[in-house]
Amino acid sequence: MTDVFSNLGSLTTVDLSFNSLTGDLPEGLSSLSSVKTLNVANNRFTGWIPSQLKKINSLQTDGNSWTTGPAPPPPPFTAPPSNRRKSPAKKDNGSSSSDGKSGISGGAVAGIVISLLVVGAIIAFFVIKRKRKSKREEHFEQHQPFTSFPSNEVKDTKPFEESTTIDVDSLASPASVGLKPPAKIERNKSFDDDDDFSSKPVARKSSTKPIKAVVYSVADLQIATDSFSMDNLVGEGTFGRVYRSQFNDGKVLAVKKLDCTVIPFQSSEDFVELVSNISILHHPNLNELVGYCMEHGQHLLVYDFHRNGSLHDLLHLSDEYSKPLSWNSRIKIALGSARALEYLHEVCSPSVVHKNFKSSNILLDSEYNPHVSDAGLASFIPDAEFQTAEQSAGCTAPEVDMTGQYTMKSDVYSFGVVMLELLTGRKPFESSKPRSEQSLVRWASPQLHDIDALDRMVDPALKGLYPAKSLSRFADVLALCVQAEPEFRPPMSEVVQALVRLVQRANMTKKMLDGDASRRGDDQDQDFI
Known part of the structure; x- marks a missing residue:
């Protein structure tokens, strides 16, 4: 760096930081006895810091490549040249020259003025630059966006019609019809992780978007659930207990009381973020x-x-007097549930991994349309902390049991397990069975492509009232879903397409099914849902 400081003895503040300056510090800085503040931080200076500079009250030298160890001895003092001109030699006549004048020459004055202008321009440039930088940072902090899933409006949703024929028009439409994909947000880490955008911790911002949900008081919910009485307890799942609640206007709703040991909210803002x-x-x-x-x-x-209630209760807890699910109803439940996962995986952005997909989380309305529950709840919990009893009950994918990592492909596996429950009427894991039959997937997988074995595996409650080809195609789809290697499992959109084709073919064989039922002379087909 050029030394322009030798003639600037009146400087009190020098700021050369963040300029990528190289080499040794200018020697002129050491001679500035009036300097009170010196900032040469974050450059590329090398060599030693002169001992004279270390006496400055406010000295900042970080961010350079200073040489360590003792500094070399200073060079021997050399007297500076005098500014006065030497008297010219006397002339022969003994008189001295009359034009020999003392003082500073015009060139020296010009040099000082130019040096002052250069230093002033440098200082002004960096002052303006720092002001612009601070304005940009302030603007970024004030306008840094927080995005969340936007609401999606479902228009003209046509419910499934419970009959021996499935309404394929309402099922064949893609998952995104009438649904706007949520805005993309960067949330690959857990909600509890701090986002480190700079050297200083930045507090997580809460969503300012209004929540389109009703705010209830504790008093209202206590009245509606009779103080959360056991008579109104309808189930207990991974995230807490669920109670039936009836309000004064006659409306019946379900209240889930979250278990804070499963979802440890650090503050009320965490819960609001989950709700949002x-x-x-x-x-x-x-x-x-x-x-x-x-x-x-x-x-x-x-x-x-x-x-x-839930699909699990309908399949596994029904008594002999309960109406069994017909084959078409089972296909309808599988297709609706697949559509829900397709929406979470391929329409939502970022994708939502359910992590807890099982038959007890598939609720059935009065027309036996499926409604997947607990969507989005597990996203608040890091994979390493999310442990469920189903990991030892045959519902989760093998890679989850080994690594604890949940993905969309692990959801696909869990969906395949539900399809097996619909096919066989058996639970994912039954300790009362012989050891080779305790795990539903291990027992059923080798038999899924054997027509004769399929007939023996199918739920006895169906009493043979199903098309053989439909049963075989259903088994083909679920066999892909429960592949041991996740890369061989199809995405949910392909599962949906396969089930839609199965429904279309099932409707074509309806007459064959009705004819077969009439030939059997079994009037119990009227008891099927």
């Missing part, structure tokens, strides 16, 4: 959020209540 994220998940086959309550330390979610 799940309240805008909208699909006809999702159990959508109606409202919430966060008074007195409680964390309560209010959902629609579905009178026919």
Whole structure:
């Protein structure tokens, strides 16, 4: 760096930081006895810091490549040249020259003036630059966006019609019809992780977007659930207990009382963020959020209540007097549930991994349309902390048991397990069975491509009332879903397409099924749902 400081003895503040300056410090800086503040930080200076500079009260030298160790001895002092001109030699006549004048020459004055102008321009340039930089940073902090899932409006959603023929027009439409994909947000880490955008910690911002859900008071929910009495307890799942609630206007809803040991909320803002994220998940086959309550330390979610309970209860807890699910009803439930997962995986952005897909989380309304519950709840919990009893009960993918990592492909595996339950009427894991038959997937997988074995595996409650080809195609789809290697499992959009084709073919064989039923002379087909 050029030394322009030798003649600037009146400087008190010098700021040369953040300029990528190289080489040794200018020697002129050491001679500036009036300097009180010197900032040469974040450059590329090398060599030693002169001992004279270390006496400055405010000295900043970080961010350079200084040489360590003792500094070399200073060079020997050399007297500076005099500014006076030497007297010219006397002339022969003994008189001295009359033009020999003392003082500073015009060139020296010009040099000082030019040096001052250069230093002033440098200082002004960096002052303006720092002001612009601070304005940009302030603008970024004020306008840094926080995005969340936007609400999606479902228009003209046509429910499935419960009959021996499935309404394929309402099933064949893609998952995104009438649904706007949520805005993309960067949320690859857990909600509890701090986002480190700079050297200083930045507090997570809460969503300012209004939550489209009803805010209930604890008093209202206590009245509606009779103080959360056991008589109104309808189930207990991974995230807490669910109670039936009936309000003064006659409306019946389900209240989920979250277990804070499973979802450890650090503050009320965490719960509000969770509610915000799940309240805008909208699909006809999702159990959508109606409202919430966060008074007195409680964390309560209010959902629609579905009178026919869960698929698990209908398949595994029904008595001999209960009406069994018909084959077409089972296909309808599989297709609706697949559409819900397709929406979470391929329409939502970023994708939502359910992590807890199972038959007890598939709720059935009065027409036996499926509604997948708990969507978005597990996203609040890091994979390493999310542990469920189903990991040892045959519902989760093998890679989850080994690594604890949940992905969309692990959801596909869990969906395949539900399809097996629909096919066989058996639970994912039954300890009462012989050891070779305890795991439903291990027992069923080798037999899925054997027609004769399929007939023996199918749920006895169906009493043979199903098309053999439909049964075989159903088995082909689920066999792909329960592949041991996740890369061989299809995405949910392909599963949906395969099930839609199965429905279309099932409707074509309806007459064959009716004819077969009449030839059997079995009037119990009227008892099927």
